[in-house]
Amino acid sequence: MARPLTEPAPGADVDPAATVRIGVLGAASIAWRRMLPALTGTAGVSVAAVASRDRSRAAAFTERFGGEPIEGYAALLERADIDAVYVPLPNSLHHEWAAAALAAGKHVLAEKPLTTCAADTADLVRLAEVNNLVLRENFTFLHHPVHAVVRNLVSAGRIGEPRHFTGSFCFPPLPEADVRYRPELGGGALLDAGVYPIRAAQLLFGNEIEVAGAVLHMDPVTGVDVSGSVLLTTGDVVVTAEFGFRHGYGSRYRLWGSSAQLQLERAFTPPATHQPVLRIDEQDHAEEIVTPAADQFARSAAAFAAEVRARRAGGPNSAAASNADTLCTAGLLDAIRASARVVTVSGGH
Template sequence: MDSPHQSGPVRIGVLGASSIAWRRTLPALRDVQDSTVVAVASRERDKAERFAARFDCAAVHGYERLLERDDIDAVYVSVPNSLHHRWVNRLLMCGKHVLAEKPLTTRPADTAALAELAADRGLVLRENIAFVHHGLHRRVAELVGAGRIGRLRHIDAAFCFPPLPGTDVRYRADLGGGALLDAGLYPVRLAQYFLGNELTVAGAVLREDPAAGVDVAGSAVLAAATGETVTVTFGFEHSYGSSYTLWGSSGRLSVDRAFTPPPTMAPLVRIDEQDHAEEITLPAEHQFARSAESFVKAVSRSRSSGSDPDHDAWAATALRTAELLDRIATSAHRVVAGKQV
């Protein structure tokens, strides 16, 4: 199999015809300068052909056949969670750069193994956590760094939404479903964004659906090495909520629609002090486009250097996210319909 070419647009293949690929990531990848979507692979021929017609690319029936193509440099992986490790590993072994949907894997050891493999082969590996690319959070970090709320003491973050259709893969334990991996990842990664990777899990509760065998909601308390605390809430049995509040010694900063803002929405940051309230409106951004651009740029840089210069920093954060989610899962007090498990 030929190695990826070293000039021209980054040629992208897609493994998995998911809803998020259709609605968000593929439109973003299609529109990124210096990239082109070459083929979409699905185990269902009709899905592959529907995606191919919309994104003007080749339809591939079956994942294996995508690996056989020599006209692809990078692959966006959007298959169920439990399949990520297997297919990302195979793609890296084939010399392909990979952008994988979150979570990268369902086990910290698998995340570590993939990160090591990518580094050994000089390939770019990224987890498609789009919200971290939105300028909103950089601006919030600047405001906190400038002392607008005094010293940061506590973070409260939540990502919840209403129940999904019963056939949704997030209710499939065998496919890596559950609210912790799907929604809980967001507030956990937000805590890392503002406090770094030196976080520990102080306690957690998970609410389980006995019929599906997955967690459908939960909360956790995290502690930073420097003394700050974090509460995270997540689930898909709630009214919609996507927000965080940073509590400081002299003020409180709040953000709504934090994790999934529409591309046209101008984010609003509210700062409350003892005798003053201020609202700051920030520019609208397409966070999936920013994530796609970041990945394509990383692949382009790696062509000249033969490696990914940002790999170590990215891998350390991704692995710590996986470890924190695993610790929440293994240490949680579990309840079913209000009863202890």
């Protein structure tokens, strides 16, 4: 069973002198909709600057969230008033700009996936370790407390011995111009959606996990994978991950044990006000456990800021376990792409 997650509440009191000043590299939708509201709502965090290739786009962000608009990413990294950077750029740009940020002495919170290949991920982990800086891959769902409840139930034997885990994250087709349809920017369903059930399996069962098979459905128009399925093994547990953006919406996982099944809907993207419901089904009995609502974006922001403050204060480097998780995910993604059967879909998307 994977280790528990502990983190501060987003509203915890913080000494103003310990404020973490964030610079944002890229005017991305996820930053506007989710992470910048979370960062600016977190005690002890301020947005110092937002950089974009187009200064007017950066200005739209700073008008709402504060800070100074900057044209160009390199100019932001030169600033001495920035402690850490948030990187919501397209996947193919993560390695270049996260590496530049680490070289400039900035802590880094990067959207998932951290990079597009295991070699680049290992390079960033090395740079962070050498420079004693925090490097985090922003899987916000990991910070939702419902998954700790699941781990505790499984550890307590509530479903018997785990036999099978199925995780699914699928949603309808995206707008034609979406960067996830651009292979040169690291697009595709595996990197965008498939990483969620894979990382959930790591969270529940640890990193001793191997790829047994995979199918990727390739769009002939865009050249990216638009859906797929992966088979993994870890100990006695078989793991199936389903993903894509050519489906009706679904975000769930199910654990099937020797005596019962446990299912969680909206597993990866629950709204902040949503109270997750765990359903446990036995042969002649069903039970629903309602768990508390939580803002996983705010909790992720607070956890990152707390680790930056701890590292800045000379605290121990606690990144080994998190880095191991990130490296494992990257290695699995490489193995999936290397071994997958690729099937071209008809009609595009």
